[in-house]
Amino acid sequence: MRQEIRIGGFGGQGIVLAGHILGRAAIAAGKHAAMTQSYGPEMRGGRVAADVVLDDRPIDYPKVIRPEISVFLFQGAYEHHRQEIGPVLLYDQDLVQLHPEDAAREGRTVYAIRPNKIAEELGRRVVVNIAMLGALTALTDLLPAEVLEEAVLASVPRKALDLNREAFRWGLAHGLELRAQRKEVEVRR
Amino acid sequence: MALDLREVITEHHPEDELLREDRIPHIWCPGCGLGVAVTAYIEALKLASAQIPLEKQIVVSGIGCTGRVAGYINVDSYHTTHGRAIPFATGLKVANPELEITVFSGDGDLFAIGGNHFIHAARRNVDINVICCNNFNYGMTGGQVGPTTPEMAITSTSPYGNMEEGFNLPYLAAASGAVFVARWTTLHFRKLRDAISQAFAKRGFTFIEVIAPCPTSFGRPNELGQGLDEMEWYRESCVIDHQANLREIGLSMRKDSKIVVGNFLDIERPTFLDRYQEVMKRAQAAGGKR
Amino acid sequence: MSAQVQATDQAILVGQHFMSGDDACAEGAIAAGCRFFAGYPITPSSEIAERMARRLPQVGGIYLQMEDEIASMAAIVGASCAGAKAMTATSGPGFSLMQENIGLAFMTETPCVIVNVQRGGPSTGMPTLIGQADMMQVRFGSHGDYAVIAYAPASPQEMFDYTIKAFNMAERFRTPTFVMADELVGHTYERVVIDPAKIELVSRKRPHVKPGERFWPFEPDPDLVPPMALAGEGYRIHVTGLTHDERGYPAATEPEIQERMLERMLRKILDRRDEIVEYEEVELEDAEVVLIAYGSTARAALHALRLARERGLKVGMLRLITPWPFPDKRVAALREAEIIVPEVNAGQMAREIERWIRKPAHRVNRLGGELLHPDEILRKIEEVA
Known part of the structure; x- marks a missing residue:
């Protein structure tokens, strides 16, 4: 089954690396994966998106057509891509302010995640992408967490292994918590 | 006893071993300076042959009258595209550092269409020799104005005089990073040969300018006379000054001017490949496949 | 070798x-x-x-x-x-x-x-x-x-x-x-x-003789490709961009040598085109509409093809892996089908394709900056099917 994921942020947040890790994990798990990128016109610090397509069969069109899952860590990226948001939306509540109509759409699941806060608490904002991947893994059923964690550790500098492992696991726990909360709400309904 | 002309004609020329006999006669005009420059190069090849075997000597040319040099010399020779002899030679040299490569080309080829390559090869200090036969015009195509044509000189495309100043080649070469810079005329056969020998021995980018008569296209309209007349004028006007201030040795080629010649510069600087060895060491020490 | x-x-x-x-x-x-x-x-x-x-x-x-x-x-x-x-x-x-x-x-x-x-x-x-x-x-x-x-x-x-x-x-x-x-x-x-x-x-063929023996650097073997001597091996070769004979010597004023040498250089490749040409066929057997595409565009075309097949349309694709030499015979054999040529240009390979199908192709073009969207190609399939 074809699944399309868009991760949007700004240059310096490690968005492309996050997309790369997701793709790398997918092929390690025996899936097919393709990642493409798009940028704003700025040379540095502008919006960036890593678009990842996952599939069980070889991927024909490698670009995202209508993302099933969108993740935004930057207002500018969210604004640029908001017409293409699909059934699942994750956004960093400390970095992105959602338009109310995007939050309340019929058939859409929205998670306010806090990877930036996790990264700040770890003392290194650069791991925001890894914390986000943890949350994404927990909140979707894209790939098993172990596979993702392995891909994270294989992709980051050796001297930063512990930091990244911690960021990923913290993000994962944070995501699982959000998921559990949602379930509770759904059950109560 | 009558002289048997056939015998004289078939007798070997002293440079036959290093000339492609089957390509002679050459295309150059009577009085042209290129033959002298080629002979000086061949003599230098022979003198160096104990240190540099002839099969490692390579000559590369661009396009033009001097560009044809590659076709007459019996070593591995490459006649490339207009202006591109230097980057071609750069590829040859770094792919096989054992080769002793000499780019033999003209002023238009090396300094107009190929000027950018010249300054960058000098900057890189790639270990090649560049010999420029400077005859101040595009001879092969009928004597058009070129990058070394002196101010107000007459050519077929500057019929009222050249409004541009010509390059001062030794100054340009030195400023660009050459480690050996010389200028001689075709009158200074032995000095030229010795400069070429020095260039062979030198590691790094060397440059020799050879002032050469082009009586057909440049000499005539600029009152330099026939080839021999121009050689006589060289004898009168040349000043050997190895210590010359390069800034001041531009050429006007007017009968009342001087031509400063000499071996102006001889310095040491790491070559491209010297530094590349260092880079390779670092890359390999860094290890890992990435 | x-x-x-x-x-x-x-x-x-x-x-x-x-x-x-x-x-x-x-x-x-x-x-x-x-x-x-x-x-x-x-x-x-x-x-x-x-x-x-x-x-x-x-x-x-x-x-x-x-x-x-x-x-x-x-x-x-x-x-x-x-x-x-x-x-x-x-x-x-x-x-x-x-x-x-x-x-x-x-x-x-x-x-x-x-x-x-x-x-x-x-x-x-x-x-x-x-x-x-x-x-x-x-x-x-x-x-x-x-x-x-x-x-x-x-x-x-x-x-x-x-x-x-x-x-x-x-x-x-x-x-x-x-x-x-x-x-x-x-x-x-x-x-x-x-x-x-x-x-x-x-790897390139090397001379069959030793340095010093008679060797002409542009004398071909029967496959029309001459063995190559390298700089510094002692063959004393001359290599020039001028029209040259088998010895490598300039022959810039001799049309018969130009004819002989250039014809050989063209034939050494074109006579072997069947060994060089590569393409991929996708569901061509029953195809009434054929997409001919290459590079990234072929992937958008493949997506469109799958959607069209789901809708019961008999669509196939010929993907050009070697646009040059052009797979002329294979393309000519498709001339009964409706041919669609999507490309991110104003219609370049379409011209060559039309030469071989001897009729206009249905062109789908983007002039650059964006890959064709599968939907655009799908619309064209539906239009011509």
């Missing part, structure tokens, strides 16, 4: 990678034995230069950043004359500058590989965005008549595989060959599997 690569060759990154097309191209070159790269940075091919700059010194090769693409092309021809397998990579503006010495490589029968990661043109155009508008330039861009071998890879894996193949063909035929990628295939990350057991390498 062909040989299997050594499985232990440290230069080859054995295994499975999630890699961009540009990176895969560089790794393919290294696996093919490329040890010389000269180039000039240009989007969207710079990643190839960057990877070569990092990788070549590790494997004892030379990376040389030249002053422009003219020099880059001249340098790889020179390096190949010294025996190196040599490559450059560029995009449209640089490809234009390379045309001069691409002609030199063809005329002097010097193997080398030129990669063009196409972007939107003309001129500076759209540096960061896709184009496919150099497909005719690769065929006709340098002056004079010459024959071209060009690959149009559609994925990072094919960037790896066909860069190796481009080297093999260059060496086999003593000719420049081309990898005509595009921005999307260059920048897409995908699985790339590098398996030494599947890599076969070809």
